[in-house]
Amino acid sequence: MEYQPGVCNIGPTQQRRRLLLGVGSLALAAVFVAAVVALAWPQWSLALSVFPLYGAAMGWLQYRERFCIGFAGIGVFDVGEGTSEVVDEAALAADRKKAVKLNAKAAGIGVLGTVLVYGASVVIV
Template sequence: MASEVCNIGPREQRKRRLLGFVALAVGVAWAFIFIVYDVPRPWRVIIFLPIWIASLGFLQARERICIALAARGMRNMDAGEERVEDRRAIEELQRRAQWINRRALLTAALATLLALLFP
C-alpha cells in the first residue's frame, strides 16, 4: 500500500510506533489477565480499544500517514503542521487514511474475537 504521498516525517512516525507498542502491551496484558483469571467473556471486549489504537499507531507509522492530519488536509514533516496544497495529494492521503482505519478496525476485531474464543 506504500505510495510516495505521505503526511508525517520520521519523528512523527516514531511517536506513532511508540504509541503502537504501548497500546499493544496494554492490550496483550489485559487479554492475558482476563484469560488467566477467567474474567467473563463480555469483559474481554475491552481489549478492542488498545488493540485498535496499537494497530492505528503501527499502520500510520508504516504508511507515513496520520489519519487525523489527512482528514484536515494537513501534514507534519517534523517542522510543525502545514496545509497540503495539492488537491490530488489530499485525496490520496484521505483514501489511504480510510484504508488504515479499516485495517486497524479489522485487526482489533479479529484480536478481540480471538480473546473471546479462549476458555
C-alpha cells in the first residue's frame, strides 16, 4: 500500500483502529438510546445521540476511505511502515481538503441518524 495525497493516508492496521472506533461508537449510541428509553429520560435527550453517531460514522468512513482526518490535520500518514510527515504542500492541501469532506459527511450521517432515532421514538412512544 502506498500513500496517495487526498486519497489514502492509512494502511490496514490504522484502518482496523478506525473500524473499532466506529463499532464502539455505534454500540455506545445504542446503549445511550436504550438508557434514555428504559430510564424514561426526557425525549429531547435523544438529541445527544448525535455525538456517538457522529463517531460511528467517522470511524466507518475513515475505515472505508483508508483516510484519517486527524492525520491529515497534523500532516502525517501511516500506510504500514510507521508514521511519516507529509512534506509536499500540495499533498498536505489535498489531504486537508479530503479531511473536511469526510468530516462533513460524518456530521451529516450523525445528524441524520439522530433525526431517525428521535423520529422513531416519537412514533413508538
